[in-house]
Each structure stands twice: as C-alpha cells, then as structure tokens.
Amino acid sequence: MRYLTAGESHGPQLTVIIEGLPSHLPFAKEKIDFELARRQKGYGRGRRMQIEKDQVKIMSGVRFQQTTGAPVTLVIENRDFTHWQKVMGVDPIPEEAEKRRISRPRPGHADLNGAIKYGHRDLRDVLERSSARETAARVAVGAVARLILEECGIKLAGHVLRIGDVAAEPVDLPLEEMRRVAEDSPVRCLDKKGEQAMMEAIDRAKKEGDSLGGIVEVVVEGAPVGLGSHVHWDRKLDARIAQAVVSINAFKGVEFGLGFSMASLPGSEVHDEIMWEEGKGFYRATNRLGGFEGGMTTGEPIIVRGVMKPIPTLYKPLKSVDIDSKEPFEASIERSDSCAVPAACVVMENVVAWEIANALLEKFPADTMMELTEQVKRYRERTAQF
Numbered sequence: 001m002r003y004l005t006a007g008e009s010h011g012p013q014l015t016v017i018i019e020g021l022p023s024h025l026p027f028a029k030e031k032i033d034f035e036l037a038r039r040q041k042g043y044g045r046g047r048r049m050q051i052e053k054d055q056v057k058i059m060s061g062v063r064f065q066q067t068t069g070a071p072v073t074l075v076i077e078n079r080d081f082t083h084w085q086k087v088m089g090v091d092p093i094p095e096e097a098e099k100r101r102i103s104r105p106r107p108g109h110a111d112l113n114g115a116i117k118y119g120h121r122d123l124r125d126v127l128e129r130s131s132a133r134e135t136a137a138r139v140a141v142g143a144v145a146r147l148i149l150e151e152c153g154i155k156l157a158g159h160v161l162r163i164g165d166v167a168a169e170p171v172d173l174p175l176e177e178m179r180r181v182a183e184d185s186p187v188r189c190l191d192k193k194g195e196q197a198m199m200e201a202i203d204r205a206k207k208e209g210d211s212l213g214g215i216v217e218v219v220v221e222g223a224p225v226g227l228g229s230h231v232h233w234d235r236k237l238d239a240r241i242a243q244a245v246v247s248i249n250a251f252k253g254v255e256f257g258l259g260f261s262m263a264s265l266p267g268s269e270v271h272d273e274i275m276w277e278e279g280k281g282f283y284r285a286t287n288r289l290g291g292f293e294g295g296m297t298t299g300e301p302i303i304v305r306g307v308m309k310p311i312p313t314l315y316k317p318l319k320s321v322d323i324d325s326k327e328p329f330e331a332s333i334e335r336s337d338s339c340a341v342p343a344a345c346v347v348m349e350n351v352v353a354w355e356i357a358n359a360l361l362e363k364f365p366a367d368t369m370m371e372l373t374e375q376v377k378r379y380r381e382r383t384a385q386f
C-alpha cells in the first residue's frame with residue numbers, strides 16, 4: 001500500500017489518496033472521524049483546535065461502506081480557510097498577500113531552511129505545508145490501517161510518559177484498559193498524579209510564554225511473528241516504524257523496549273529468553289527488546305516510544321534575523337500550541353498502525369479482505385505448530 005497527502009494548513013482542505021487497500025474492507029467513517037477527533041483534543045492546544053472540526057469526506061474507492069480495491073480519496077476540510085481566503089485562495093489578492101508576508105523565521109520551525117531551499121521570500125510558502133496540520137491527514141490514513149488491523153486481531157494503544165520535567169509513574173494495564181484510561185485523561189497519561197503535574201507544567205509553560213515536549217509510548221498487541229524482514233535494510237519493520245515516528249512534526253527520537261537504557265545493561269539483562277509451550281509454540285519469557293529481533297516482529301507486543309521536542313513557536317520570543325532587513329528581531333506571535341504531546345500521541349498511534357498494516361499486506365498480499373484474513377489465520381495456526 002502507499003499514500004500521498006496534500007494540502008496547506010490554512011488552505012481549503014487536506015487530501016489523501018490511499019492505494020493498494022484490499023476490497024471488502026468495512027469502511028467505518030465514524031471510526032476515522034473518531035481518530036480525528038482524538039487528535040484534536042489534549043491539554044495545551046491553542047485556539048486553532050476550537051475552529052476545526054475534523055471529519056473525512058470519502059471521495060472515491062468506497063461503495064456501500066466497503067472498499068472496492070480502487071484508490072481511496074479522503075478529504076478533510078480546513079474550517080479556518082474562511083479567515084485566510086485572501087492569502088490562501090487560488091487567486092490571491094497581491095496587496096493582501098504582501099501585507100501579510102512573513103519575513104521573520106522562527107527558530108526550530110521549517111521557515112528558514114525551507115525558504116532558502118525553495119527560494120521563497122514569503123515564509124508562509126513554507127510554514128503552510130510544514131505545519132502539523134498535515135498530521136490530520138496521516139491520522140485519517142492510520143485510522144484506515146486500523147480497520148485492517150482490527151479484522152486481523154491486531155490492536156494498539158498509546159499513552160504519554162513524560163511532559164517537560166514531569167514523568168509518569170509506570171502503570172501496568174491490559175491494552176484495552178490502557179486505552180480507556182488514556183482516553184479519559186486530558187494529557188493521555190495513565191498515572192493520575194502524573195497527569196495533574198503535567199497539566200500544571202503546561203500551565204506554567206504557557207504563563208511564561210514557553211512550550212513543552214515529552215515522550216509518548218505506543219503498544220501493539222497481536223502482530224504475528226515475522227512481519228518485516230532481516231534480508232534487506234529497508235524491509236526491517238522496526239526501522240520503518242522509526243522513520244514513521246521521526247517523520248511526525250517535532251519528533252526527534254525513537255526507541256523500542258528498553259531503548260536507550262540498553263546501552264548501560266549487560267546482554268543477559270537485555271535479551272529475551274526463548275520458551276516453547278505445546279499449542280502456543282515459541283514465545284519470549286520477557287519483552288525487553290520491545291517486540292523486534294532482526295527487523296522482524298517476535299510475536300510479543302511491540303513497544304515503541306517517541307520523543308517530541310517543545311513547540312518552536314513561542315510567546316516568549318527567541319532571537320532571529322529578518323530575511324529582508326537582515327536585522328535581528330524578537331518574534332511576537334498570534335497563536336500557537338503550548339504543548340501538543342497528547343495530540344501527537346494519537347498521531348504516533350496512527351502512523352505506527354499504518355506501518356504494521358503495510359507490513360501485514362507485504363507478508364500476505366491480498367486483493368480482498370477475505371484473502372488477507374484467511375492467510376493470517378492459517379499462518380497463525382502454522383506458527384503455533386512450528
């Protein structure tokens with residue numbers, strides 16, 4: 001499968017085309033809209049989220065609530081466009097565009113590099129596309145992937161482990177419960193004390209005109225052994241997930257299982273001992289590697305964490321240089337998120353879902369969902385007997 005997204009943050013809409021979906025996938029629009037609504041929530045978001053009400057319009061590839069096998073086109077409207085038509089319409093009004101031209105790049109955003117690379121004198125030509133508004137499109141794609149995973153008995157959930165200097169206490173919950181507790185939390189945190197402290201940290205940062213990043217964890221259960229491959233670098237599924245996670249706006253790092261702490265541990269405290277049981281087949285005694293060996297799933301839960309840097313647009317300005325006058329300035333801004341880690345958690349869940357669904361369809365090529373689910377079922381039976 002593959003997909004493309006298009007659309008600017010303040011343009012009329014985001015558009016997604018997904019190609020390679022099997023036919024007869026029950027296409028539940030309400031489940032896609034549910035994921036989009038989840039992404040809009042979260043403590044620390046700015047005013048833009050009060051304007052948008054993200055929902056997909058299905059424009060192709062679906063009839064009578066099922067995929068046909070043809071490319072699926074989804075559209076998400078930008079309600080804010082009505083306020084930006086003069087500068088974002090196809091026929092912009094030159095005086096208006098000049099009046100609202102941006103020449104002051106923000107440290108930490110794509111503004112300056114993008115302008116130099118693409119030769120723009122209006123930084124809007126960069127920021128419109130580099131905006132994390134695009135993650136709404138990727139969440140819609142991931143939500144479609146989740147529909148496939150659901151049919152194949154694969155589930156996932158995400159939660160926030162850290163915001164700024166506040167770390168959540170470890171809470172061990174079954175996946176469904178984890179999902180429910182995270183959903184009820186304004187910061188998607190499983191630990192109630194941590195949740196409160198995180199919200200206070202966001203309030204403090206906001207008051208000081210600053211922003212916060214954090215750490216998000218996603219857990220996937222039910223992925224069969226052997227998704228991905230050791231035979232070539234670009235077929236390693238952990239590597240693909242890593243790319244997908246670091247491609248989320250402001251994500252700077254990724255780790256699996258014990259992650260970076262593996263560096264200071266001996267092998268005997270990192271590798272997961274192999275066990276075997278009649279009927280169940282092979283399994284690991286522990287899951288310290290987070291579900292991957294050799295770029296392939298082990299059959300244990302996938303545990304992946306991503307780190308998000310603090311939001312670059314600050315009310316407390318950082319020093320920068322105007323691209324026209326070359327004079328230093330301290331930026332002032334209209335609006336921004338102070339912390340988008342809870343929203344980014346939903347984005348991460350969905351980009352991971354896409355990578356797993358894609359790997360599933362590489363291992364079990366299928367034109368129809370019946371072909372896919374049958375292959376997965378037979379393979380699970382075979383691997384239990386291995």
Ligand SMILES: Cc1cc2nc3c(=O)[nH]c(=O)nc-3n(C[C@H](O)[C@H](O)[C@H](O)COP(=O)(O)O)c2cc1C
Binds near residue numbers: 131251309337343344
């Ligand atoms: C859900 C989400 C919301 C974001 N909101 C903002 C925002 O309001 N203001 C901002 O400057 N950056 C925001 N960002 C981060 C920028 O989009 C990101 O830092 C920018 O595209 C530069 O890319 P990089 O940080 O990956 O280098 C957000 C990121 C995510 C995932």
Ligand SMILES: C=C(O[C@@H]1CC(C(=O)O)=C[C@@H](OP(=O)(O)O)[C@H]1O)C(=O)O
Binds near residue numbers: 046052131133336337
């Ligand atoms: C629009 C979204 O996030 C935006 C991501 C973003 C950025 O620079 O990444 C900047 C802000 O945009 P605006 O300046 O219009 O308020 C966020 O609101 C969204 O998540 O849907």
